[in-house]
Amino acid sequence: MRVIQFREALREAMNEEMRRDESVFLMGEEVADYNGAYKVSQGMLDEFGAKRVVDTPITELGFAGLGVGAAMNGLRPIIEFMTFNFSLVAIDQVINSAAKMYSMSGGQFNIPMVFRGPTGNAGQLGAQHSQNFENWYANCPGLKVVVPANPYDAKGLLKTAIRDNDPVIFMESELMYGDKGEVPEQEYLLPIGKAEIVREGQDVTFVSFGKILKVANEAADILQKEHNVSAEVINLRSVRPIDYQAIVDSVKKTNRIVVIEEAWPLSSIATEISYHVQKHAFDYLDAPVQRINSMDVPLSYAPTLVDGALPNVERTIQAAKAVLYM
Amino acid sequence: MSQVKEKKTRTTQKKSSFDKETYMRWFEEMTLMRKFEEKAGQLYGQQKIRGFCHLYIGQEACAAGAVSALKKGDKWITAYRDHAQPLILGTSPGAVMAELFGKATGCSKGKGGSMHMFDKENHFFGGHGIVGGQIPLGAGIAFAEQYNGTDNLCICFMGDGAVRQGAFHEALNLAMFWKLPVIFVIENNGYAMGTSVQRTSNVTDLYKLGSAYEMPSEGVDAMRVEDVHEAVAKAAQRARSGEGPTLLEFKTYRYKGHSMSDPAKYRTREEVAEYKKQDPIEQVKDTILKKKYATEEDLEAIIDKVKEQVEEAVKFAEDSPFPDPKEIFTEVYAEPDYPFIMD
Ligand SMILES: Cc1ncc(C[n+]2csc(CCOP(=O)(O)OP(=O)(O)O)c2C)c(N)n1
Ligand SMILES: [Mg+2]
Numbered sequence: 001m002r003v004i005q006f007r008e009a010l011r012e013a014m015n016e017e018m019r020r021d022e023s024v025f026l027m028g029e030e031v032a033d034y035n036g037a038y039k040v041s042q043g044m045l046d047e048f049g050a051k052r053v054v055d056t057p058i059t060e061l062g063f064a065g066l067g068v069g070a071a072m073n074g075l076r077p078i079i080e081f082m083t084f085n086f087s088l089v090a091i092d093q094v095i096n097s098a099a100k101m102y103s104m105s106g107g108q109f110n111i112p113m114v115f116r117g118p119t120g121n122a123g124q125l126g127a128q129h130s131q132n133f134e135n136w137y138a139n140c141p142g143l144k145v146v147v148p149a150n151p152y153d154a155k156g157l158l159k160t161a162i163r164d165n166d167p168v169i170f171m172e173s174e175l176m177y178g179d180k181g182e183v184p185e186q187e188y189l190l191p192i193g194k195a196e197i198v199r200e201g202q203d204v205t206f207v208s209f210g211k212i213l214k215v216a217n218e219a220a221d222i223l224q225k226e227h228n229v230s231a232e233v234i235n236l237r238s239v240r241p242i243d244y245q246a247i248v249d250s251v252k253k254t255n256r257i258v259v260i261e262e263a264w265p266l267s268s269i270a271t272e273i274s275y276h277v278q279k280h281a282f283d284y285l286d287a288p289v290q291r292i293n294s295m296d297v298p299l300s301y302a303p304t305l306v307d308g309a310l311p312n313v314e315r316t317i318q319a320a321k322a323v324l325y326m
Numbered sequence: 327m328s329q330v331k332e333k334k335t336r337t338t339q340k341k342s343s344f345d346k347e348t349y350m351r352w353f354e355e356m357t358l359m360r361k362f363e364e365k366a367g368q369l370y371g372q373q374k375i376r377g378f379c380h381l382y383i384g385q386e387a388c389a390a391g392a393v394s395a396l397k398k399g400d401k402w403i404t405a406y407r408d409h410a411q412p413l414i415l416g417t418s419p420g421a422v423m424a425e426l427f428g429k430a431t432g433c434s435k436g437k438g439g440s441m442h443m444f445d446k447e448n449h450f451f452g453g454h455g456i457v458g459g460q461i462p463l464g465a466g467i468a469f470a471e472q473y474n475g476t477d478n479l480c481i482c483f484m485g486d487g488a489v490r491q492g493a494f495h496e497a498l499n500l501a502m503f504w505k506l507p508v509i510f511v512i513e514n515n516g517y518a519m520g521t522s523v524q525r526t527s528n529v530t531d532l533y534k535l536g537s538a539y540e541m542p543s544e545g546v547d548a549m550r551v552e553d554v555h556e557a558v559a560k561a562a563q564r565a566r567s568g569e570g571p572t573l574l575e576f577k578t579y580r581y582k583g584h585s586m587s588d589p590a591k592y593r594t595r596e597e598v599a600e601y602k603k604q605d606p607i608e609q610v611k612d613t614i615l616k617k618k619y620a621t622e623e624d625l626e627a628i629i630d631k632v633k634e635q636v637e638e639a640v641k642f643a644e645d646s647p648f649p650d651p652k653e654i655f656t657e658v659y660a661e662p663d664y665p666f667i668m669d
């Protein structure tokens with residue numbers, strides 16, 4: 001199969017959907033003339049023109065809200081945040097406008113739009129540019145939150161998100177834009193809310209999403225090679241809704257679970273999954289649920305401090321060993 | 327400093343160019359808004375209406391003059407002081423009253439409440455509760471009209487308090503830069519809750535804020551419905567001819583407290599009385615009588631008719647059912663079978 005970059009997969013998704021539906025447009029900082037801060041939207045201005053690929057000033061609150069208003073009035077905006085760290089100055093419009101409008105209006109105004117951009121750490125960017133808000137947005141009813149882990153997911157999920165009639169938060173990563181992966185030439189869509197079993201296993205379940213899925217996969221490789229432990233790895237793909245069934249089914253088979261997530265631990269997706277698993281698979285658990293999150297601190301700059309704070313393969317293997325009493 | 331002094335000098339008698347039909351319409355619409363809100367205030371006292379409840383009494387000319395200056399197809403959006411506008415955009419008083427009661431027949435099905443009236447069919451894009459939050463939305467609604475190449479515009483209302491929010495400045499900048507067909511209206515009623523305009527900034531002529539974005543801007547005596555109409559008509563023409571937005575500062579006054587729980591101790595009785603002397607409905611009435619468009623008795627008959635309408639609205643609201651509790655999980659997502667967390 002054809003191999004393309006993560007950023008190309010996203011671009012193809014947007015291009016295809018914009019060709020298909022005149023009401024879809026892309027708006028954000030540096031998306032047009034500059035071809036995207038991370039070159040995701042390269043060439044899109046040339047194809048679609050300035051009406052549909054719209055550069056904005058640095059005014060996240062303004063253009064996020066403008067997008068919601070446009071969605072109320074029949075358009076299907078894709079609003080790009082240069083990173084989700086900057087979505088915080090626009091969060092009022094995401095939470096109080098986009099997420100509330102359909103309900104508050106008694107079903108009269110739905111918000112068919114996508115807020116997309118990178119999330120999480122991306123090297124030594126310091127405390128303000130290295131944060132994960134997947135769980136923040138996932139907490140809020142009215143939103144859907146999608147976190148693709150590879151180019152195949154990125155394209156199939158973004159196309160679905162653009163066609164979705166509800167507001168979707170779509171969270172990528174600077175560190176993944178150059179990742180390559182197989183993406184079919186022919187059109188496909190992936191459903192939101194359906195997890196993927198990335199590898200089957202018998203001994204322990206790893207649940208992860210986004211770029212940290214790589215950590216889970218690598219840990220699973222090593223466990224297999226060095227310890228003859230077979231880990232089942234689940235890629236959630238979306239964290240609102242969460243595919244609880246896939247998780248519970250897997251735990252019923254492996255009896256052990258480790259959740260690996262980049263966000264901070266308190267009220268994280270890992271915490272939510274832990275609750276669900278103890279409630280719905282209590283009798284199947286042979287060990288307490290373990291979670292691997294970033295350390296409970298702002299991410300510092302120095303490489304040693306970054307490495308020590310992020311979820312990594314070593315901590316994941318340790319957690320697996322703990323639930324296996326190894 | 328109160329607005330009273332300034333106000334006296336501003337009120338000038340202009341020659342009116344509006345016909346009988348327009349005056350009669352204004353009188354009826356403004357009376358409907360006034361009587362509806364007076365009733366809402368009473369019902370709040372009886373605890374039939376709960377939550378927050380912000381009345382429009384005193385500000386009626388702002389909505390009436392804008393409605394007569396605009397056309398069907400134009401979009402409206404405002405803050406939480408939102409009962410009155412839908413009433414004259416075509417929403418039935420019963421649907422607005424039922425929403426205040428939290429009934430299933432309300433214009434937002436009982437899911438919105440006082441601050442969140444919506445009526446898509448009549449192009450009313452809601453009632454919004456975060457001060458300033460509706461301003462970028464208004465720009466976006468106008469963006470969609472421009473995108474689709476229609477000749478509709480969006481009129482976006484806000485209070486004087488809202489202009490101190492970043493959302494106001496961001497929306498004005500984008501709207502002006504992209505020449506969006508939007509009219510931004512500041513309903514300057516002198517206060518944001520208990521804080522007078524003078525206590526919020528060095529810039530107290532709020533229309534002047536538009537000049538930061540080179541947006542044509544104007545202050546309007548909004549106790550005079552004629553002035554409101556003329557200012558909105560001019561702004562609408564600009565918007566429709568592709569010249570972009572206008573910022574209008576409607577100088578108005580709310581007779582009641584900010585919400586039902588506010589005794590309004592931050593202003594003097596004299597100040598309120600001064601504004602009541604310029605009451606927008608009385609001014610319309612005076613003109614009608616002076617021009618002999620109708621007699622006192624004719625106007626009394628209209629008031630009686632409106633009161634009856636309001637009574638019917640109350641009865642409709644009273645008789646309507648509350649939403650079924652299973653409605654909790656409907657209309658949260660457009661997707662029909664969203665898997666809610668149930669434990
Ligand atoms: C962001 C935000 N901050 C504070 C409030 C609480 N609040 C509600 S109304 C109001 C005053 C707003 O006054 P103004 O904009 O002048 O409108 P008016 O009530 O006079 O119509 C305040 C502070 C709010 N709803 N939203
Ligand atoms: Mg005010």
